[in-house]
Structures are given as structure tokens and as C-alpha cells.
Amino acid sequence: MEKETTESFCCEHSPEHYPVFKTLNKDEFEKLESHARIITFNKGENLFKQGMPASVVMYIRSGIVKITKEGTQGVVNLNLLNSCNFLALSVLSLKKEFPYSAYALTKVEVVAYDIAFFSQTMMLNAAFASGLFHVMAQNQMMLSERFYSLCSKQMHGRMADILICIAKRIYKKPSFELQLSRQDLGDLTGMAKESAIRILKDMERDGLIRIKAKNIQIIDFEGLSQLSRIG
Amino acid sequence: MEKETTESFCCEHSPEHYPVFKTLNKDEFEKLESHARIITFNKGENLFKQGMPASVVMYIRSGIVKITKEGTQGVVNLNLLNSCNFLALSVLSLKKEFPYSAYALTKVEVVAYDIAFFSQTMMLNAAFASGLFHVMAQNQMMLSERFYSLCSKQMHGRMADILICIAKRIYKKPSFELQLSRQDLGDLTGMAKESAIRILKDMERDGLIRIKAKNIQIIDFEGLSQLSRIG
DNA sequence: CAAAAAAGTTGATATTTGTCACCTTTAAAA
């Protein structure tokens, strides 16, 4: 892997993210990279499937990834992740199977690190391990926010939440070309795709958003926040 | 803190739990303990409230704790935790406020560690930091399981899930004196207390459980699992 | 380009679940 890759770890798009790779010195970083592969996925492809024995942990360099959990009752979309986030960090723990599936919503470029070597690096560098702990803590915070939204709000509030989240966290702008089908949007908000469609129409009618096919533009951010608040 | 406390960290009741304190040597452990306080809470008391600036991270030595998240739409019960689990690990990360509230469902004894010293210990001992990373990973797994249950199943399935979870993870036996009100049980499963009551009655009628006031006994574990599966 | 498949859309209807009002039992306090 070439040197310039170091640059892509500076999360200019995720300033909130803990700069975990900075805790490695040059030598440690290069060794870790030598046990890594850069892999590119096309839109629609799956990065990995739940239940598959895991040999790598991934770091997203670019693109948007959808995380879904499957079970006897079908699919639930846990979250969306974009560049400078890790995927499947928990496979570093005892369990060696991917705990969820990951799909590329855009062209996605990831760095895939060998689990064994990555764990080893953690055991040798406390700052690195602590940094990953922080990443995990942030992920958990995100998940529990979504948990709250999905469990306590009804459809309009849930949809408002996910739109705000997508605009702020993923695209970082109020207008964006949505890479998600209405079905996906429904899964993310825990509702049927028909309901998702109706809610979006309601929001358009109320002047909160503007829709043109897959392009969604948030017009009234404050109004959406209000909707989120009242549930 | 006296020496014998070391013993209580051997999680005879949670063999699945990563023995994270074993990664500290005698000296490190004693220093950490010297920055800790043992605190006892009575049933019904709150250990800490969401939003409060946090100065400690807690480890449950005994008792059962209910974790709740509050927001504009009221309360959601995130999870139940018992002995040998950490509370509020994520406050070690940048954010210094408790991200949720914790209540004692029984008499609860915790060890409260000073955040600054705990973080420092993590930065000096990679095995300890890695261990805490594993704990975090397990917590996340638990949370995402609950996420799936609450988002994809309907009432009977959700109640079956929580009963199985309480029996297996908290009480470790099929019959137990439930410390939760019907209201709490409803919050945990995302339903009104009246619905919780009705579901429990249904389960009793169908011979899955036996109820006598707060005492719930699981008669047909396989039947409950079946309910959980069909949602 | 034409044909087929997938995604989006709509209205009608059924199901699930919450709310309300009220009653009963249990636990706590005076």
C-alpha cells in the first residue's frame, strides 16, 4: 500500500471522529498496512454477510455503507456509515463471525485489515486500543440514539430523525441525492415502504422537504427538528 | 478497599464475560482500586441520571440495574444489567455526561472508578484497554440484538425475547422473582403496560409461563423460543 | 429500441396496538 494512504485517514469529512490511526507510529502503521488490502465494491454489492466467518475488520475510505441485521423476522437496517468509520469492529472480540451484513450504497472503497494482526497491534499499543475503544463508544452512542428514535417515536418523527441524520452525518448538506430506495428508508425507520412513501409526501406537502425522484432536499430544517421532537 | 474485593471480580455468574481486571498486575490493580469507592444503592434509587456530568465509571458487583434513555418522547428501557457488568463505559470517551440513567431494581453494590485515573490506566496497559474494548463489543452486540427484537417483532415475540433474556442472562434460572413492574416490562418491550399485562396473561393461558404476582416462572422454554422466532 | 423487471404510488381495508375509563388487588403510610 502506498504512502499517500495515510492522508485519507485524516477525516476531513468526520471531524468528530477520533483520529485513531494517529496513535500508531510510522513503523506500527506501516506494518499494519502491510497486513491490509484495499478493496473496492460497486454500488449494490455486499461487503460481507451476517454469519460469515470473519477474517478481516474494515475501514471505510470512501462511499456509503448500509448495515443490516437479519433474523427470523426479516431485515432491519441498523445504520448507515460513511468514510472514516470502521465496520465489524466487534469481530475483534471473541466471536469470529460478522454480526451483521454490509451493503455498498455507492461505490465503496475499504481497507481490510487482517484480524489477527490488528488484534496484535491493539495488544501492543495502549493508545491505539484506547482509540478503538472510543470509536466503539461512539458507535454505541449512535446505536442507542437510533434505538430511542425507533422505540419511542411514531412514523413522522422517525422519518424526520433519519433525514436529519442522513443530511448531517452522511452527506453534510441539506440537499442530497439519496442512494436509498423507499424500501430501505422504510427499513431504516421501521415502517412499510408504503408508509415511508406517504410520510415523505406529507413532508413535501407541509413544505419541509422537496422530492424529485431520488433527490431529497431539506427545505425547513427547523421544521423537521420540530417533527423529530414531537415524535 | 480491602484485598478480598479481587475475588468478586471473578464472574462466576457471568462466565461469558471477558475477565478484564485480570489484565492488570497487582500494582496496577491496587492503584486503580485506590481511586475507587464502593457504593451501595437501595432498591428504587437511581445510580445516576442522564445528562449529569460524569466523574466516575461504574462496575456492578451485585444487584440488578435498569438502564433507561430519556428524551422528548419519554422513557425507553435500553437494557438490564447485573453483576460483573460495567455502567457508563462510554463516558470514558470524549463526552463527559452520562448518556443514560441507571436505576437499582434490587439492592445494588457498585465500584465507582475515577474517570481520569481509569482512562490513564487504559493508556498505560494495552491488554486492559483491549479488554474494555471487548466488553464494549459485547455490550454493542446485546444492544443490537434488542434493537432487532424491538424493531422487527410484534408484542408476543418481544415479550418472549425479554423473558428469555431475563431468565438466561439475569437470573440464570427459569423461575424468578421479577423485580420489574408491568410498566417496566412494557417499557423494555416497547408497549403500553396494559398490553404487557394482556400478553403475559396470554402466555399464561397458553401454558408457557406461570404468574403469581411478581413471581414469573417459565414452564415451556421451547414454546417461548418458538414465539420469539415467529415474532 | 422493445420488453421485462424493479421501484414508486395510491386507495381501501385489516390488524395491531395504544388510550381511556374504571375496577380490583396489593402495598405503604398514618
Add this chain to the structure above:
DNA sequence: TTTTAAAGGTGACAAATATCAACTTTTTTG
């Protein structure tokens, strides 16, 4: 113990949401 408050419980009803069956539009593919 008596009184009061809290939790448990029930039925009727209302609200939220899913499902189904069309139909239209967009996208993909031969």
C-alpha cells in the same frame, strides 16, 4: 388497623400502521 396510594387488570374504543391489490413510472436488459 384503617386509610391511602400504587400497581395490576379489563373492556370498549380510537389511532397508528401494515397489508393488499391495483396501477404508473423508472430502470435494466436482451
